[in-house]
Amino acid sequence: MSFSEMLAVLIGCVFVNNYVLVRFVGFEHIANDSKKNAKYNAKVSLLFTLILVIATTITFPLDKWVLIPNGFEWARNLVYVLVIALSVFLVETLIMKRTAEWLKYDSINVVLNSVVLGTLLFNQSYNYDWLTSYFAVIGTGIGYFLVATIVSGLRKRIDMKAVPESFRGVPIYLATLTILSLAVYAFA
Amino acid sequence: MEEKYRKILVEVIFLGLTPALAATINSISAISMGVGIIFIMVMSTLTMRLFRSFVTEENKYFVTLVVTTLFASIFQMVTEAYFLDAYKNIGVYIALCSVNMMLFAVSNGATKKEEKGIVVKAFLFSLAFCVIIFIVGSIREIMGVGTFLGQVKDIPVKFFADNKVLILQKAPGAFMVGSIVTALVAFVLKKTGKNKEAK
Numbered sequence: 347m348s349f350s351e352m353l354a355v356l357i358g359c360v361f362v363n364n365y366v367l368v369r370f371v372g373f374e375h376i377a378n379d380s381k382k383n384a385k386y387n388a389k390v391s392l393l394f395t396l397i398l399v400i401a402t403t404i405t406f407p408l409d410k411w412v413l414i415p416n417g418f419e420w421a422r423n424l425v426y427v428l429v430i431a432l433s434v435f436l437v438e439t440l441i442m443k444r445t446a447e448w449l450k451y452d453s454i455n456v457v458l459n460s461v462v463l464g465t466l467l468f469n470q471s472y473n474y475d476w477l478t479s480y481f482a483v484i485g486t487g488i489g490y491f492l493v494a495t496i497v498s499g500l501r502k503r504i505d506m507k508a509v510p511e512s513f514r515g516v517p518i519y520l521a522t523l524t525i526l527s528l529a530v531y532a533f534a
Numbered sequence: 535m536e537e538k539y540r541k542i543l544v545e546v547i548f549l550g551l552t553p554a555l556a557a558t559i560n561s562i563s564a565i566s567m568g569v570g571i572i573f574i575m576v577m578s579t580l581t582m583r584l585f586r587s588f589v590t591e592e593n594k595y596f597v598t599l600v601v602t603t604l605f606a607s608i609f610q611m612v613t614e615a616y617f618l619d620a621y622k623n624i625g626v627y628i629a630l631c632s633v634n635m636m637l638f639a640v641s642n643g644a645t646k647k648e649e650k651g652i653v654v655k656a657f658l659f660s661l662a663f664c665v666i667i668f669i670v671g672s673i674r675e676i677m678g679v680g681t682f683l684g685q686v687k688d689i690p691v692k693f694f695a696d697n698k699v700l701i702l703q704k705a706p707g708a709f710m711v712g713s714i715v716t717a718l719v720a721f722v723l724k725k726t727g728k729n730k731e732a733k
Contacts, residue, residue, distance in 0.1 A: 368705045370556045374635060423607045423629045427599060454595050458633045460553070467626050512721040513713075520713035527706040 347474075352481040355474070359485025362534050365464060366493045367527040372461030376494045377501075377519040387494040393437070393451055395487030398465055400433040401426075402479045405466055426466050431457055461490055496526060550636030553627035554667045555708045560684050564671025566613065566620040568664025570628055572657065574605045575637050579656040581605075582644035589645045598642045603632035636663070666719060670711050678702035 347355075365371050405426055413419055434453045442450055456462065465486045469479045500522050509518050550571070557567035578601045582589065589597050610628040613621045621628075631637060640659060644652045676682050680695025701707045 370551070370553075370705065370708065371630065374551060420607060420611055423610070423632055424600070424603050427603045427632055431596065431599070457595075457599065458635055458638055460630050460633050463633050464626075464630055467629055471626055510717075512717045512724070515720075517713045517717035517720065520709050520716060524706050524709035524713060527709050528701075531704060531706055 347478050352478050355478055356481040356485040359482050360489045360492065361530060364489040364493065364530050365461060365468065365486050366490060367530045369464060369468060371464030372459050372490065373523055375459050376497050382498060384495045387491055387498060390451060391487045391491035393456065394462060394490060395484060397433045397437055397456060397462060398483040398486065399480065400436060401429050401466055402483055404429045406476045406479060409470060426463055430462050461486065493526065497522060550634055550663055551712060553630040553634060555712055556627045557624040558667055558671035558674055558708055559623055559703060560675040561668060561672040562683060563620055563623040564667045566617060567624050567627065568667050570609045570631065572660040572664055573609050574602060574631050575640055575656045575660040576653060577605045578602045578637065578641040579644045579653050582641050583653060586645045594642060594645050598638060602637055602641055606631040666715060670715050673711050674702045674707055678707060
């Protein structure tokens with residue numbers, strides 16, 4: 347892929363093909379976490395991007411040179427999940443504890459966030475090459491931050507309004523995501 | 535259903551929606567995903583229950599993750615082999631069931647000794663979830679395409695076949711119908727809860 351195509355993938359992952367709003371990954375974490383501010387969302391998005399970069403570095407060669415040539419595609423999910431767990435462990439021990447304690451986050455929440463596994467699986471299904479996968483991963487990180495920040499801002503406003511009882515909580519957040527998703531759909 | 539489970543059902547549905555919303559593009563995909571969730575949830579809960587004496591506090595998250603992923607992979611392979619049409623729509627999302635918060639929470643709960651009848655509860659939760667995503671999928675298919683059970687029976691719905699609500703076949707439509715159905719579920723659960731209290 348040429349550099350301009352890679353840039354298109356990055357911008358696509360932020361707006362047009364935002365994995366949260368178009369591919370439905372990770373929105374439940376955004377709605378649960380969205381009482382936090384933009385700084386918190388930036389921290390979480392940076393953490394996800396970091397983990398995704400490490401996971402992509404491991405999964406891409408594993409997929410290309412081990413799983414596919416040997417017919418082990420059936421084990422892809424398990425391998426990806428284990429690689430994510432390993433990446434979280436690496437980030438926790440090498441980065442969080444030594445240099446960036448401010449990056450501390452509940453590790454099980456990172457592993458269970460479907461945006462991490464989803465991004466790896468979608469990158470694989472779109473047949474992105476190694477370098478393009480990094481662009482997609484960075485785009486996903488920025489896209490996640492964008493959606494999380496908008497939802498947290500909207501949620502503060504929604505919580506102050508008189509919402510019909512049945513729509514309080516989960517349904518109103520889904521309605522909010524509908525409008526956001528419509529906005530993103532307009533880019534396509 | 536016990537009161538505490540009724541209260542958390544809407545939250546649980548929300549936590550499980552990640553793979554499910556994408557699968558609700560039509561009723562057959564929705565029911566395939568629903569069956570998948572029943573299979574993964576019941577089997578992983580049963581496995582965790584059977585091997586709970588080997589699971590310690592330190593390794594329980596890891597074991598739950600591996601067990602859930604294994605059953606998600608099994609279901610993915612079976613779908614790919616026998617139901618290729620459904621697999622084309624929901625393939626990646628079955629894999630995402632491995633990190634589904636709803637499945638994980640219930641399977642993880644199976645390791646607690648004080649939890650009784652957890653497998654039955656897991657079955658009922660996943661069955662309720664299956665019904666809900668089938669409703670979402672049916673609404674999206676009927677109003678968005680104008681058919682019902684499209685890949686199997688293909689029952690036309692004339693009014694909507696002439697007046698398709700195309701946005702329902704896209705991502706915003708999934709969120710919209712998901713929002714309305716979860717609000718309805720919350721309303722129904724609240725009403726039934728009140729009626730039981732009155733009795």
